[in-house]
Amino acid sequence: MRPLSAYVLTSLLVSAGALSVGHAEETETTKHAYAAGYLAGFTCSAVFNGQKEMDAIRRDELTGIYDLVAAQVQELTPNIDHQHKFVSVSYDGGKRQRISVWRPKLGCVDLPVGASSADLKKVANPFADSTAPSADSGAPWSATPNGLTAAQQQALAEVVERAFSKAYGSGARTSAILVATPEHILAEQYLPGFTPETAQRTWSVAKSIGASVIGVAVQQQLLEVDTPAALENWSHELDPRRHITLANLLHMASGLDSNRAGNRTDRVYMGGGLVSDTATERALEVTPGERWKYANNDTLLALRTLRERFATSDGYLRFPYEQLLDKVGMHHTFLETDWQDDFILSSQVWTTARDLARLGVLHLQNGQWNGEQLLPNDWLAYISTPAPAQPPEGAPGYGAQWWLYNERFPELPNDTIAARGNRGQFLVIIPSHNLVIVRRGYDIAGEPGFNEHDFARDVLGALAL
Incomplete structure (x- = not known):
């Protein structure tokens, strides 16, 4: 095996666990919105998905994090509404706020900049009648001696x-x-x-979970990996992105521009941005399949390919749960x-x-x-x-x-x-x-x-x- 130092250095640069320093130059207003969104989103998910208290969240989820928002996150205070299951964070002297709202099975969704608590009722909630999961059963493993x-x-x-x-x-x-x-x-x-x-x-372990959802769709003949992704946004006959296959996306070889660091998709992860406003809009940089580049957008686009096979968002949201997770x-x-x-x-x-x-x-x-x-x-x-x-x-x-x-x-x-x-x-x-x-x-x-x-x-x- 090569020396550990070389392995660690390379991993920091290219692996899923890396937080590359390469990112666009955001304005201070955007950075403030990101920090508030990071705090609202992680607090919401940790409280309602992970059943954690705020002291533990501060210790675990909010320390040792991405330096773009680390300092500002510590200066902000989340407001947790346990009754309605959402978290809001005010910033810029209280003039603005970010909101993240929880839904059964689907966890927390970060609302866009400019949204208010009056918008909570507009968020889709297809599992509204679901009950909280019970204690883990231990299945499929046997309790007999190992x-x-x-x-x-x-x-x-x-x-x-x-x-x-x-x-x-x-x-x-x-x-x-x-x-x-x-x-x-x-x-x-x-x-x-x-x-x-x-x-x-x-x-980024989520990427492999996403690939498993794609695998279920392949098994059910909803998708074929070697055919073009055929996204609606790429449908013009002059658009070279029409030739990107689902396999190209799964292989991190779309050829799309994903900035210097393809693992930085801050506007979606922290800014309340949309997959359809970011990943689908990227231009082709090289021929699909010829270059490996770790890019969050390739995963997002692979799942977007599946989403466009469904007539309704409700059917799409239910698919991973009903056909795999449950x-x-x-x-x-x-x-x-x-x-x-x-x-x-x-x-x-x-x-x-x-x-x-x-x-x-x-x-x-x-x-x-x-x-x-x-x-x-x-x-x-x-x-x-x-x-x-x-x-x-x-x-x-x-x-x-x-x-x-x-x-x-x-x-x-x-x-x-x-x-x-x-x-x-x-x-x-x-x-x-x-x-x-x-x-x-x-x-x-x-x-x-x-x-x-x-x-x-x-x-x-x-x-x-």
Whole structure:
């Protein structure tokens, strides 16, 4: 394996967990709106998705964050309306406010700049009659002995304990670890105050969840990966974007301009912007398929492709839940949207360690759950196949919205894949060992975060005893 320092540096520059410094020059007014939106959105999601108190939110969600808004966020105060389930934040001396409102299953939606509490009733709420999720059942895992020897159990416990220290990164702050096979949870540990029902933001792990939603649509013949995305906004016969395929989008190879840092989509993530006003408007920069560039917009556009196959937004909003999440028991997962009902599945998902592990188990079972084929039976092979254009050497490879730990990282099995997200969110799948590894955290921006490669290597070492 190459030296850790080179790996960390490359990861900071190109990985899903990176917070690149490259961004447009925002005005001070825009920065203020972003900071207020960040605080409103994260407070809303952490309170109503994660059931957290404000002191814990300040400690976890609002420290060690993106420096564009970090200082201003600390100077603002959220107003939490528990009865109507929304959060508002006043800024610019009280002249303006940002609002984020919660909906069952769908979590919080950030309203645009200029919206007021009078606009809350205009937000779509297709699951209004849904009840709150109950305690996690522990399914599909068995409570019977997991078959590990005493030596394996002890060694694995020691590796997990190290994960809650700084052993895997000086900026690491771990909140949850889970190691499982389809039959058993082999190890599970949480930071005090966290439980199996505590949802956290996935950040870019959401991209792999989004790819799974796409996979369900492929299985149901709503989409084909090798055909043009055919977005309405690209329909003019002179528009070269008509040739961008769904596969190009899944491979991070759309060829679209996504600014210097494609992982910065602040206007959607913090500014109350729309997917349809941002991602679909980007111009083509290079031929689709010839360049790999990590870009949130490619994920947003892949899901927009699915959205345009539905006659109503209600049908689209229900699809991921009714056809995937509810079927595999991911009942503590919230897929958040913009205010015109486009899923922001490049980042804005809140979920638990167990729900992520369930998604991993679905892939280990080649897309089958309780006898039903949810994903194509070759979907794992598809997402694990290296895309035609690849990230630079030093980073993991890339498949279809999943990272690949192939020959670039010889200390892990060649079939290892991972969903990776900012602040140290990881879902690692190792099919040859029938194993899923989940790590959740609140790693500090700008410092070496949790090294999932070394942790997965050590977990495998413990299980090999």
